[in-house]
Amino acid sequence: MNESPRPALTDRHLDERDLAYLESVGKTRDEIERELRAVIHGVPYARLTRPCRPGDGMVRLGISEQERLARRFRPHAAHGRAMKFVAASGAASRMFKSHIHYYLGGAKVTRSRLLEEAEQGRDEARELLRFFDNLPRFPFYAELHAALASRGMVLEELLGTGSYGELLHCLLGSDGLGYRNIPKGLTPFHAYPDGARTAFEEHLVEAAAYVRDRRGEVRVHFTVTPGEEARVQRHLSAAAARRADAATRYIVTISTQDRATDTVAVGTDGAPVRDRHGRILLWPSGHGALLKNLNELRGDIIFIRTIDNILPDRLKSTVVFFKQVLGGLLVTLQERVFDALEALESAAADESGLRELEQWVQTAFNRRFPESFQHAAPAARARRLCQMLNRPLRVCAMVKHEGEPGGGPFWVVDRYGQESLQIVEAAQVDMSCRAQREIWESSEYFNPADIVCGVRDRHGEPFDLSGYADAGACFISSKQHEQSTIRVLERPGLWNGSMAHWNTVFVEVPKATLNPVKNVLDLLKTEHQA
Secondary structure, rough: OOOOOOHHHHHHOOOOOHHHHHHHHHOOHHHHHHHHHHHHOOOOOEEEEEOEEEEEEOOOHHHHHHHHHHHHHHHHOOOEEEEEEEEEEEHHOOOOOOHHHHHHOOOOOHHHHHHHHHHOOOHHHHHHHHHHOHHHHHHOOOHHHHHOOOOOOOOOHHHOOOOHHHHHHHHHHOOOOOOOOOHEEEEEEEEOOEEEOOOOOHHHHHOOOOOOOOOOOEEEEEEEEOOHHHHHHHHHHHHHHOEEEOEEEEEEEEOOOOOOEEEOOOEEOEEEEEEEOOEOEOOOOOOHHHHHHHHOOOOEEEEEEOOOOOHHHHHHHHHHHHHEEEEEHHHHHHHHHHHHHHHHHOOOOOOOHHHHHHHHHHHHHHHOHHHHHOOHHHHEEEEEHHHHOOOOOOEEEEEEOOOOOOOOOEEEEEOOOOEEEEEOOOOHHHOOOOEEEHHHHHOEEEOOOEEEEOOOOOOEEEOHHHHHHHOOOEEEEEEEEEOEEEEEEEEEOOOOOOOOOOEEEEEOHHHHHOOOOOOOOHHHHHHHHO
């Protein structure tokens, strides 16, 4: 007896006006149904087999090899093949979470109050005390000083009397610096004798050191928050003009996350959440939604970096060197792939050549062949090798784990029993399963989201990157919305499921290349003191 089809969740929870609204932002009914089922009923977890280690999914390069690869990359940058892609959709509000809590609390914020609450064990109070005690060390100190002076207030006097309410208002309020509502990239990250630089400007400076071509062109693309395009573009244009000289010309572009990639938010009762206007609440579906932005660039060699992982000038040389190392490894692998594809497509590879190539694919990309593969006809093996090699390539930096939250490199097995190298987030792992949790906790490496991609085939044509994503590698996240907990579907992450079927290489790099700013107090670290 056949089972009756499950009733559509769209029929149960949404009316025609809801569907018309969702379709107006580019979502289809089938897509909405899939999203609701995933959020309400859950999605499959990744199946970890083991963490990557040196010699087993992790490449560890010697100093001479690093230097050789860095030199190998530079001519390709000079020929204009490289560009930088910065995921910069984050908001500064995440850096100032504790500050915003007190700013919106309504009660007067004073040093005595914070001291009392800190003694009671309140972390937010301790955080604000440390912030105000170190205020002169932050790169926005001069800007805050000037903003207060324009209101007839003296910053030093407010600090001396412990009157922190006016400081918070000027720092966060829309009639002050407005840090509560600006993109993270507009926040000053580092102070220099000639003034502070925002994260946006620092990324421009860094890019010039490794993607500038022989004509002096530096191509950088930023993804930004919808609604902030004009403000960000003005800032980037001014920053690029400051940094440009006779040898450097910036070509800066921006894009926003497509609204159609937002997903339907669901409450704890299992029903879609509505906004204050009664419309279905759509929530940005994580950095996985940026695959479309990356695809539309139609680039060649693309370096991916996040907006908050950037260092001042005195430490940039290490980062730049390892960018060139990663780029050199990518072009070395890419040229070997292109040569192999030419031989395979022209039937120039004999039995000996096929065996040699199979061994190289296993060594270079950690790809595994089933036992039956060795008994297949040469033509079938050649076709399979072409299929395995003719795809996008990524070289991903990995750093030694020191307790950072976030994903890492693992061997993962799919539903067909095939192993592959993947970057996995904690939300993708079933932590209630002891074996899976132990594999997760035994990882020695952390993913800094520092990747170089080769996105063109041997004929110079861009790959359609959407064809190499694992649509099932999504996960569910809990978020806060107006004092309520909601559940949202995160699309396969840009460097997770969105690149699941790319050829992948993980390379160990020094911890010095990873210094993200998640909390404003991170700017007090020695690495961020310019």
